[in-house]
Amino acid sequence: MMPKTRDALAAVIDQTQLGLGVTRAEMAAFVAKAVEHRFGCVCILPNMVALARRITAGSRTKVATVISFPLGADVPGVKRAEARDAVERGADEIDMVIDVATARMGEAGAIEREVAAVRAVLADGVLLKVIIEMPLLTSEQAVAAALAAERGGAHIVKTSTGFKGLNIRATTADDVRLLRSVLQPGTGIKAAGGISSWPLAAAVLDAGATRVGASSGIAMLDQFAAVTGPSAGA
Amino acid sequence: MVDLSVSQLAAMIDASIAGRPAATLAEMDAFYGRLAPYQLAAVMVEPRYVRSAVEYFHPRKQNVVTVISYPLGAMTTEAKLIQMAQALSDGADELDVAMDLSAFRSGDFDKVSDELRAVRSLAGERTVKVIYYSALLSEGEALRAAELILNAGIAFLKTNPGYGNVTTLAHIRAIKQRFGNDLRVMASGGVRTHQDALAMIEAGTDRIATSSPFAVMGIES
Numbered sequence: 001m002m003p004k005t006r007d008a009l010a011a012v013i014d015q016t017q018l019g020l021g022v023t024r025a026e027m028a029a030f031v032a033k034a035v036e037h038r039f040g041c042v043c044i045l046p047n048m049v050a051l052a053r054r055i056t057a058g059s060r061t062k063v064a065t066v067i068s069f070p071l072g073a074d075v076p077g078v079k080r081a082e083a084r085d086a087v088e089r090g091a092d093e094i095d096m097v098i099d100v101a102t103a104r105m106g107e108a109g110a111i112e113r114e115v116a117a118v119r120a121v122l123a124d125g126v127l128l129k130v131i132i133e134m135p136l137l138t139s140e141q142a143v144a145a146a147l148a149a150e151r152g153g154a155h156i157v158k159t160s161t162g163f164k165g166l167n168i169r170a171t172t173a174d175d176v177r178l179l180r181s182v183l184q185p186g187t188g189i190k191a192a193g194g195i196s197s198w199p200l201a202a203a204v205l206d207a208g209a210t211r212v213g214a215s216s217g218i219a220m221l222d223q224f225a226a227v228t229g230p231s232a233g234a
Numbered sequence: 235m236v237d238l239s240v241s242q243l244a245a246m247i248d249a250s251i252a253g254r255p256a257a258t259l260a261e262m263d264a265f266y267g268r269l270a271p272y273q274l275a276a277v278m279v280e281p282r283y284v285r286s287a288v289e290y291f292h293p294r295k296q297n298v299v300t301v302i303s304y305p306l307g308a309m310t311t312e313a314k315l316i317q318m319a320q321a322l323s324d325g326a327d328e329l330d331v332a333m334d335l336s337a338f339r340s341g342d343f344d345k346v347s348d349e350l351r352a353v354r355s356l357a358g359e360r361t362v363k364v365i366y367y368s369a370l371l372s373e374g375e376a377l378r379a380a381e382l383i384l385n386a387g388i389a390f391l392k393t394n395p396g397y398g399n400v401t402t403l404a405h406i407r408a409i410k411q412r413f414g415n416d417l418r419v420m421a422s423g424g425v426r427t428h429q430d431a432l433a434m435i436e437a438g439t440d441r442i443a444t445s446s447p448f449a450v451m452g453i454e455s
Contacts, residue, residue: 020306021335021370024342045308047334071255071304073280074317075324081316082309089310099282100256136256165305165397166255 002205006225007038012210013201014064014190015039015217018163024051031055039217041093045069046086053090064093064129067118070163072097072133076114084121093127094118095190097161098149100133103141108148115152129190129211130154131161134175135168142175143182150187156211157183162193170194173207180208198223236436240451241273243431246440248299248330248420249447250278259286266290272451275441276328280304281321288325299328299361302353305395307332307365311349318356328361329353330392333379335367343382350386363392363420369399376405377412384417391419392443400424403437410438428452 003009015034017027027044031052034042043064044052052063067082068074074082083094096118102110119128130149134142146157157179159171171193179189191204192213198220201212214220251257251265262283269277276299279287287298300321303309309317311334318329331353337345353362366379380391391409393401401421409419421434422443431442431450448454 018306020308021339021367023336024340027336045306045336046310046313047308047336049310069306071280073256073282075282075320078281078317078320082313085310085313085316101258101282104256105258105260133256168255 001210002202003224006221006228009201009224010038010217010221011040011060012205012212013039013217013220014041014043014192014211014213016043016162016192016213016215018043018045018066018069018215022048024048027051028055031061033218035059035061037218037221040211043093043095043213046082046089046091049086049089049091062092062127063090064095064127065091066131066161067094067096069095069097069131070161070166072100072131074099076117079114080117080121083118087122087126091126093129094122095129095131095158097131097133098145100136103132103137103145106141106144108144111145111148112152115149115154119153127155128153129156129158129188131158131192133161133168134159134171135193136166139178142178146179146183150183154187156188156190158190158192158211158213160193162213168193170200171204173203176204176207176209198227236432238432238435240453243451244272244274244447246431246435246442247274247447247450248276248278248422248441248443249274250443250445252445257283259283262286263290269296269447270294272447274447278330278443281317281324284321284324284326292325297327298325299330300326301365301395302329302331304330304332304365305397307335307367311352314349315352315356318353322357322360326360328363329357330363330365332365332395333367333383335370338366338375338379338382346379346382347386350383350388354387361390362388363390364388365392365395365422367395367399368393368401368405369423373405373408377408380409380413380417384413389417390440391417392422393419394423396423396443396445398423401434403433406434406437406439425450 420441
């Protein structure tokens with residue numbers, strides 16, 4: 001759904017900082033700014049969850065963290081323990097990476113089981129996003145992985161880690177359309193990976209994304225306001 | 235330049251599969267098969283493949299190494315220990331554990347040390363190397379990190395996680411000059427050819443992590 005106002009756009013952006021070696025002071029500033037801009041969520045690494053949670057307290061900004069990120073190459077029990085640890089530290093949302101190898105091997109049942117294992121340790125109200133890493137999958141593998149994630153209890157299917165070290169392609173509007181065409185209407189879609197401007201965000205939102213993951217959310221809000229004019233900037 | 239036989243080089247190599255994120259079991263099996271004729275320092279696999287690698291390589295007296303909190307080092311200490319416990323129970327002989335670079339850069343050296351002591355303690359007799367991201371640190375910072383690691387009871391360094399972070403010869407020399415034989419160091423990141431490897435060894439590296447083991451051994455260009 002296309003947001004009509006800057007504030008509505010901020011609500012669907014996961015403002016993201018998953019960089020290596022960010023200091024606590026840098027992270028504190030990043031989260032404070034995200035709160036100021038009223039982003040719906042910040043997406044950060046697990047060792048920053050407690051810090052972020054203190055800064056977002058009392059705001060509408062939720063704290064999401066990543067599990068088995070970025071490779072997803074852990075057994076389900078480890079992912080489950082990581083998720084439990086993150087929630088105990090105050091994470092409101094969990095972005096877990098599937099075992100992408102199983103998706104490439106066509107083992108949908110394994111994906112469903114690992115997602116269910118993580119979902120089982122989340123308290124009510126904690127949102128589960130499942131990253132299927134579409135750039136490494138064929139369309140058929142992506143569809144099978146997305147449906148398995150949904151069966152396992154994902155609230156949202158997320159297109160990609162966007163991890164630069166993997167040298168993978170960006171998420172496209174076609175990726176989102178493909179997921180939208182097979183997932184239940186109540187299952188959300190988070191588009192992430194290379195979505196670095198308002199026009200790119202607009203394309204994935206138009207294709208059916210309910211969230212956008214971006215490390216450049218503030219620039220996106222500014223571009224949106226510039227295009228739509230001051231009436232929408234409020 | 236130093237001159238080493240294939241088997242001498244093999245014994246210094248931690249070999250990982252090249253260019254294949256999310257490798258399938260069939261792809262891993264093919265990789266295992268190619269490595270089988272050589273006695274490597276270790277075969278590197280992701281945590282989900284430790285069991286399969288152990289099953290294949292332990293009968294061949296070949297060590298298996300896996301990575302913890304890889305490649306970002308940003309899991310909590312508790313989560314790192316859980317991941318380690320799984321890898322140990324799956325049979326990993328060695329663990330390459332990524333340091334919390336955020337804590338280090340924030341000057342929270344106690345947090346870094348406490349985590350590494352817990353890691354050391356859980357690993358028991360098994361070899362631990364600590365990834366400390368030399369490519370992202372100044373020389374002074376890198377030496378400070380090495381000192382913290384050594385003081386936590388871990389005497390084996392792994393320079394980088396790969397992913398484009400290149401280890402320089404100058405850095406290996408600086409580590410060896412400062413710590414001599416108190417520390418072993420594995421050069422990781424950018425070691426792709428036989429010549430790269432020989433230069434690293436001449437600079438003092440004790441081990442080489444590479445996804446090009448056959449080129450490094452000089453049996454394939």
